[in-house]
Amino acid sequence: MGVVFRPLSAGPKSATLTIDHTAPGSPTTVNLTGNGISAAISLAPPSLDFGGVEIGAAPTRTVRPEGPWELAIASAVSSDEAFTFEVRGRTIEVTFRPDAAGEHAGSIQVRSNRGGLTEIPLAGETACRLIAEPVELEFGNTAVGTTKTRT
Helix, strand or coil, rough: CCCCCCCCCEEEEEEEEEEECCCCCCCCCEEEEEEECCCCCCCCCCCCCCHHHHHCCCCCEEEECCCCEEEHHHHHHCCCCCCCEECCCCEEEECCCCCCCCCCEEEEEEEEECCCEEEEEEEEHHHCCCCCCCCCCCCCCCCCCCCCCCC
């Protein structure tokens, strides 16, 4: 006789198995205990906000599981291609490389060897840098009440 434990919720579980038989001492009881754990994994950090990043820059952030779980990417969903990722052992390296101005948002869905699915929200925005050339404009002597223009 086999006994299977399949918890439907997280937390400690207990039950009693009663076996009726024809041998002396019937019925026989067996106490059953187990602990249901969530299939979802906890990730640190639970979300990534890259803040303002200049076009062409490519900062990378690392996401790690909290616990001894193996990771596998189930899918990735992003509103643009500014977010890329790579699984490196037990970590995920997420890179934000904006190539256009504006706000960027997306997510990565991560599946562990426990079968749970966890989503990492991603955010970032393009920080524009103003470059002024020439860096100096000389107006020289200008009479009061008149104007000079330089470009």
